[in-house]
Amino acid sequence: MENEPALDLDEVGVAYGPALALENINGMVAPGEAVALIGPNGAGKSTLIKAILGLLPLAEGRITVLGHTPAAARREVAYVPQADTLDPEFPISVGQVVLMGRYRRIGWLRRPRAADRAAAARALEQVGLGDRAKHRFGTLSGGQRQRVLLARAIAAEPRLLLLDEPFNGVDAVSEQALLAAIAALKKEGAAVVVATHDLALAHLACEEVCLLNRRQYGFGPAGTTLTPERLRATYGGHALELRGDRVIVAHS
Numbered sequence: 076m077e078n079e080p081a082l083d084l085d086e087v088g089v090a091y092g093p094a095l096a097l098e099n100i101n102g103m104v105a106p107g108e109a110v111a112l113i114g115p116n117g118a119g120k121s122t123l124i125k126a127i128l129g130l131l132p133l134a135e136g137r138i139t140v141l142g143h144t145p146a147a148a149r150r151e152v153a154y155v156p157q158a159d160t161l162d163p164e165f166p167i168s169v170g171q172v173v174l175m176g177r178y179r180r181i182g183w184l185r186r187p188r189a190a191d192r193a194a195a196a197r198a199l200e201q202v203g204l205g206d207r208a209k210h211r212f213g214t215l216s217g218g219q220r221q222r223v224l225l226a227r228a229i230a231a232e233p234r235l236l237l238l239d240e241p242f243n244g245v246d247a248v249s250e251q252a253l254l255a256a257i258a259a260l261k262k263e264g265a266a267v268v269v270a271t272h273d274l275a276l277a278h279l280a281c282e283e284v285c286l287l288n289r290r291q292y293g294f295g296p297a298g299t300t301l302t303p304e305r306l307r308a309t310y311g312g313h314a315l316e317l318r319g320d321r322v323i324v325a326h327s
């Protein structure tokens with residue numbers, strides 16, 4: 076459907092055991108739009124991402140991804156974990172990591188074809204690392220590794236992209252490359268969800284924000300939703316810290 080939301084959260088609740096880790100989460104993301112999930116450590120950002128991926132069952136409500144259940148839509152969804160979740164000692168080249176993004180499309184048993192290799196090479200170009208395909212993944216900097224993981228997601232040609240703290244510990248060059256690649260994906264019509272602590276980057280990458288801390292403290296355009304009152308409520312009154320021209324929520 077033309078106007079179908081890429082993501083629809085309807086009264087979502089998720090529990091690990093008897094207690095709810097998230098409750099009453101609502102919101103919609105349209106194709107070509109990005110939403111930042113903002114909240115302190117332990118707020119439930121990763122939990123929501125896992126639920127959208129269909130990796131956690133819902134205790135309440137419903138998640139609709141591209142008109143389907145999360146499990147049925149999984150092929151159209153790409154996930155970028157934090158770079159430090161992939162063992163840098165693992166002997167794999169940058170090109171091989173990016174090519175892994177194609178496997179959900181081609182199946183694990185078929186060998187990648189020229190078109191798959193071309194898509195992987197394009198994705199690596201898009202994050203500004205076209206010349207690193209043969210390098211060992213573990214020899215890159217943290218920021219470059221994060222860009223490689225984004226290239227892997229781009230190679231999957233997702234209609235919904237989920238990123239968990241993509242800017243953590245990333246240098247300025249990588250930050251710009253990540254922002255540019257996210258903007259390009261949105262232009263192609265992909266919807267994007269970014270869990271982040273960095274309000275300034277959330278503002279740059281996303282038109283919408285979702286303020287979370289077990290429950291929802293706001294969902295809407297960044298400009299009107301990121302008010303000091305709502306941020307204080309979300310962070311339980313903890314201090315907001317300024318670093319350079321950045322607002323970084325430091326004491327969560």
Ligand SMILES: Nc1ncnc2c1ncn2[C@@H]1O[C@H](COP(=O)(O)OP(=O)(O)OP(=O)(O)O)[C@@H](O)[C@H]1O
Nearest residue numbers: 091092096114115116117118119120121122123270
């Ligand atoms: N596997 C699990 N079993 C039980 N509780 C869990 C599990 N994973 C997360 N939790 C709890 O659920 C809550 C939300 O955690 P989650 O990791 O989603 O937060 P987050 O916002 O992503 O935090 P961070 O910014 O630290 O990554 C926390 O209280 C956490 O302790």
